[in-house]
Amino acid sequence: MSAASSVLSFATARATRDDGAREREERRQPMRSVRQRVVARARANEGVNIPTLLNNTPHARTTRQFFYDDCTKSVVAAVTAGEKRIKIKTEFPELNVSGDVYRVGTTLELVRHIATALARDGKRVKICVQRSMGQGVFQALPLSLSGVSKLLGMMDWEEDVVDAINPNGAIGADVPEPEDNVFLLVQPQNIVGYALLPYIEEMAAVA
Template identity: 45%
Template sequence: MSSSILLLSFTTTIIGKPPDTTASKKEWRGIPTRLNNIPHSREIRKYFYDDVIQATKRAIEDKKTRLQIDINIPELNPEMDVYRIGTLMELVRDLSLTFADDGKRVKVCVQGSMGQGAFAGIPLQLAGTRKILEFMDWGDYGAMGAFINIGAVGASEVDKEDDMFVLIAPQNAVGNCIIDDMRAMTDAAGDRPVILVNPRLKDMPASSGVMQTMGRDVRLQYAASFETCYSFRLLFYAGTFYPIMGALRMAYPNKYEIFRRVDEPNGEKYDLLAEFTGNPTADDITNAFVGPKKKKENALSGFWGFLSGIL
């Protein structure tokens, strides 16, 4: 990826679709361009922070209490070598301060060490996260310690004065499952909002290398109980991270939208291809790009086969 920094622009073309009258869409400026330039500019980061915050606020205003944020721009995708923990911390800080400004007491939670003996430790993505939070600038108005506190994941971290909880990238590790601690925490929180930011709750192998099958359905059901209020990811050809083919976005209460990235003489733009009420599958995304008929016609030749892996 290029390391140059370019000016931020926003371009989205919606073809054959009447203007949406909802306030959330009126305020949206379109998908930022130049997302393949790393590091991201401050303007791009701020755009996404604001996009996440507005969607989350709308969900909270609608009395949603179990929420999930999934945002995988390059700097927030742990699968990419440009992953930047500082971007995740900035997002969590801006989100927490927004609710603190409204008088809410927010507890920001990072899971602690899990396991025993040789298998004790913190997932690599979260190593050092709590220290970073403690040393960050939380503003000039004394929010830290008054309206914002830092804690771990578990029932014992739920205090009666807490109004809401933000969990940073809770995730299972080999031989250890964070879901039991999360369930205990949400039970203790009751009807107070719990927001997961970029969770990774798929089942992991036990320390013996065997998948943890006991209680697996219950764990997956619990993980699925969190409603996504914001989702954004770039779309690539299977097995690659370049070039960007498009994007998938959902900001509560709107639908999931698939966009195609289009190069233009003076830049690029994103065209809306399709909308879905639920998170589209890989086949849904493929059909949006090439159409179900064309996909079927080319299935035997394998020409379009790689598109089914767009993720």
């Protein structure tokens, strides 16, 4: 028998003895309760611990901060990796525009969180809210965006990023400027009979 065969045989025999000892040990141990098995399985499949009790509104600040941090880290990582177009969809209750507990203040807090992080990463950020769409009596703006542009203009920004953030952007081909690095489009939405996508495409082509 060669040296290699000897080593292989030794390892196989040792593994067999170890398996037998393990089986005997398991038989000696009392059967774990159902609860213990469930807990062990849950720990093995443990993932991200998201905040609970999201049906309590307004949410606690720590709850909102969890989602702000999660979105911000994802956006900054994507921009750093060179991604050109990013879509963020987060619909916890206070950001679900179809729900009755939607809060525009939460939307603006999230926008400020992301914009500040990007500005501190060396980017010049323009925050864009769509203009009213349609013509004549059919001119309208989605209800969730009503007054958002005005509120953005009234917001305070950290001193170290105030010069790198422009909160007065819109959506259209005339918006991008040479010094802009990142555009944050706040909840762009269509209205009945009028599509916003062509304006976004024109803006992306120019930017």
